[in-house]
Amino acid sequence: MSVEGLKLVNVAPNLNKPSTSTAPSNKTTNNANTSTSAIPSATSAPSNSKVKSDYVENSHASNVEAHTSNKTTNNLSSELNSMTVTGKSGNSKIDNKEKIPSRVEYKPEKWMLVDQTNDRLTQLNLAIVGHVDSGKSTLSGRLLHLLGQISQKQMHKYEKEAKLQGKGSFAYAWALDESAEERERGITMTVAVAYFNSNKYHVVILDSPGHKDFVPNMISGATQADAAILVIDASLGAFEAGIASAGGQTREHAQLIRSFGVDQIIVSVNKMDAVQYSKDRFDTIKLQLGTFLRSCNFRDSNVSWVPLSAMENQNLVGPASDARFSWYKGPSLLEAIDAFQPPAREYSKPLLMPICDVIKLPSQGQVSACGKLEAGALRNGSKVLVLPSGDVGTVRSLERDSLPCSVARAGDNVAVSLQGVDASSVMSGGVLCHPDFPVAVSDRLELKILVLDVQTPILIGSQLEFHIHHAKEVAKVAKIVSLLDPKTGKVTKKSPRCLLAKQSAIVEVVLQGEVCVDEFSSSRALGRVFLRSSGTTVAVGVVTRVITAERN
Numbered sequence: 001m002s003v004e005g006l007k008l009v010n011v012a013p014n015l016n017k018p019s020t021s022t023a024p025s026n027k028t029t030n031n032a033n034t035s036t037s038a039i040p041s042a043t044s045a046p047s048n049s050k051v052k053s054d055y056v057e058n059s060h061a062s063n064v065e066a067h068t069s070n071k072t073t074n075n076l077s078s079e080l081n082s083m084t085v086t087g088k089s090g091n092s093k094i095d096n097k098e099k100i101p102s103r104v105e106y107k108p109e110k111w112m113l114v115d116q117t118n119d120r121l122t123q124l125n126l127a128i129v130g131h132v133d134s135g136k137s138t139l140s141g142r143l144l145h146l147l148g149q150i151s152q153k154q155m156h157k158y159e160k161e162a163k164l165q166g167k168g169s170f171a172y173a174w175a176l177d178e179s180a181e182e183r184e185r186g187i188t189m190t191v192a193v194a195y196f197n198s199n200k201y202h203v204v205i206l207d208s209p210g211h212k213d214f215v216p217n218m219i220s221g222a223t224q225a226d227a228a229i230l231v232i233d234a235s236l237g238a239f240e241a242g243i244a245s246a247g248g249q250t251r252e253h254a255q256l257i258r259s260f261g262v263d264q265i266i267v268s269v270n271k272m273d274a275v276q277y278s279k280d281r282f283d284t285i286k287l288q289l290g291t292f293l294r295s296c297n298f299r300d301s302n303v304s305w306v307p308l309s310a311m312e313n314q315n316l317v318g319p320a321s322d323a324r325f326s327w328y329k330g331p332s333l334l335e336a337i338d339a340f341q342p343p344a345r346e347y348s349k350p351l352l353m354p355i356c357d358v359i360k361l362p363s364q365g366q367v368s369a370c371g372k373l374e375a376g377a378l379r380n381g382s383k384v385l386v387l388p389s390g391d392v393g394t395v396r397s398l399e400r401d402s403l404p405c406s407v408a409r410a411g412d413n414v415a416v417s418l419q420g421v422d423a424s425s426v427m428s429g430g431v432l433c434h435p436d437f438p439v440a441v442s443d444r445l446e447l448k449i450l451v452l453d454v455q456t457p458i459l460i461g462s463q464l465e466f467h468i469h470h471a472k473e474v475a476k477v478a479k480i481v482s483l484l485d486p487k488t489g490k491v492t493k494k495s496p497r498c499l500l501a502k503q504s505a506i507v508e509v510v511l512q513g514e515v516c517v518d519e520f521s522s523s524r525a526l527g528r529v530f531l532r533s534s535g536t537t538v539a540v541g542v543v544t545r546v547i548t549a550e551r552n
C-alpha cells in the first residue's frame with residue numbers, strides 16, 4: 001500500500017503549529033512509492049517552470065480524445081449519473097458478510113451526534129482544482145491573505161523571497177507551494193491544506209496540483225471534498241489548453257471530482273485582467289465549458305460562475321473595483337462559497353476514517369493518523385481498530401486545524417494521536433474504524449466501471465493503477481464479467497473480450513496488495529475507485545462486491 005500525502009500549510013498567524021511539531025512531511029513521497037510505471041516519477045518533469053506549459057501540452061501521450069458528438073456526451077453523462085446514484089451490480093453477496101455486524105445495526109452514542117446548540121461553523125472541505133498554471137495557488141493564497149490568515153509581514157516575506165528567485169508573480173502561490181522544488185518549478189506537486197472562515201463555513205482549502213504528473217495527489221485531496229472551485233485561466237489559448245481533449249486537466253479534474261460525488265462547484269474564471277475583463281470572453285468560456293460540465297452530470301443550478309482576477313484582487317471577497325468589470329453583477333467568490341449547500345454528514349454511522357497521512361515521533365513513541373472522518377465520531381479514550389493491520393488502539397488526543405479538540409465528527413479533518421498500537425501498523429491508505437464494525441480488507445474486487453475516452457482497449461490481463469481513497473495498488477483485470485447498457489445498466493453482453501472507450505462494464509480485478517474497501521452502496525468513501533494508466537485516468541467506478549476479504 002502506498003502513501004498519498006497532503007501538507008498542512010502553516011499560514012494562519014493566529015494558530016499554533018501542530019503540537020506534534022512535525023507537520024505531515026511526506027510531501028513528495030507519493031509517486032516514489034508507485035509500484036507501477038504508469039505514472040512518471042515526480043522528477044521526470046522538467047524543473048524549469050518556463051517550459052512547464054509546453055511540456056504539459058507536448059508530452060501528453062494521452063489516451064483521452066474528444067467527445068465528438070452530443071450522443072457520446074449524453075452517454076457519458078447518464079453513465080456517470082448511474083455510477084453516482086447506485087453501485088449495485090445485482091450480484092453483491094459478500095463472502096464473509098456474516099462475520100461483520102451490519103453497519104446499519106449500529107447505534108451511535110449521544111455524544112457522537114451533533115450538538116445543535118453548538119455554534120461552531122459547519123466545516124466545508126473545498127478542493128481547488130483546474131488545469132496547470134490556472135492560478136489555483138495564487139487564488140488560494142490571495143483569499144487566505146484577504147481573510148487574515150496570512151499576516152502582512154509574512155506576505156512581505158513571500159514577495160521578497162519570490163522576487164529574489166525571479167518568481168515575483170508567484171508570491172501568493174508561495175503560501176501554498178512550500179517546498180523548494182515546488183517553488184523552483186513554479187508548480188504545485190502535493191495538495192496543500194489551509195483554512196479560513198466565511199460567514200457560514202469553516203472552509204478547509206485543498207489546493208490541488210494541476211500538472212498531469214500529479215493527478216494521483218489531486219485525487220487524494222479531492223476525495224475529501226464536499227465542494228470544489230474549478231479554476232479556469234481566461235487568457236487566450238490557456239482556457240483552450242485546459243479543455244483540450246488531449247490532456248486538458250480542466251476536463252480530467254471536472255470528471256474526477258464529479259465521480260467522487262462532488263456535485264456543487266464554483267467555476268472561477270481567473271486571470272480576467274489578462275483579457276481586459278472582457279464579458280465576451282467570459283461568456284464564450286461559460287458557454288463552452290457549461291456544455292462539458294453538463295456532460296459530466298453537473299446540474300446547471302449547482303454550478304456558479306464567478307469571473308475574477310486573483311492577481312489584481314478583483315471580485316474575490318467583495319465587488320470588483322476595476323471599471324472594465326462593471327458588467328458583472330453576480331456574487332464575489334466568497335459570497336459564492338457561502339451559497340454552497342451544507343454537506344450531508346454520516347454522523348450516526350460507525351467510525352470510518354481513511355488515513356491520508358501518518359505523523360510519527362519515534363523518540364516519544366507517538367504516532368498520529370491524519371485524515372477526514374467520513375462517518376461517526378471520535379473522542380479522547382475512544383477505541384479504534386487500525387486496518388489493514390488489525391491493531392486496536394486508544395485515542396490519546398485529537399487535533400483539528402492544529403489545535404487540540406475533544407470530539408471530532410464526520411466531516412472533520414483531524415490528526416488522531418494513538419496509543420497502544422505499533423507505529424508501523426498505522427499507514428497512509430489504511431483506515432481507522434469502530435472495533436465492532438470493521439471494513440473489509442481485500443485484494444480481489446468486483447467493480448462497475450465506466451471507461452473514459454481511452455484509445456487503448458482494456459483487456460483481460462491489463463495492468464492498471466488502482467486508486468481507492470488514499471490507497472494505490474497495481475491491479476490486474478482478471479475477468480470482464482459483462483458489458484452494461486449505458487442507459488439502463490442492464491447486461492448487454494457476457495464475457496466480452498475487451499472494453500473500449502465509453503463502455504460500461506462489470507469487471508473483476510486482482511490487486512497486488514490488499515486495500516481497505518467497502519461496497520459503494522454502503523460506503524461511498526470506501527467504494528469509489530479510479531483506474532489509471534500512462535498518467536491518465538482511464539476509468540472511474542464503484543465497488544460492487546468484495547470477493548475475498550480477510551479479517552485481521
Ligand code: GTP
Pocket residue numbers: 130131132133134135136137138139169170173186187188189208209210211270271272273274308309310311312
Ligand atoms: P499548479 O498548481 O502548478 O497547477 O498552478 P496553479 O494553478 O496553482 O497556478 P499558480 O497560482 O502557481 O499561478 C501560475 C501563474 O499564473 C503565476 O505566474 C501567477 O502569477 C499567474 N496568475 C495567477 N492568477 C493570475 C491572475 O489573476 N492574473 C494573471 N495575469 N496572472 C495570474
Ligand code: MG
Pocket residue numbers: 136137138173177187188207208209210
Ligand atoms: Mg498551485
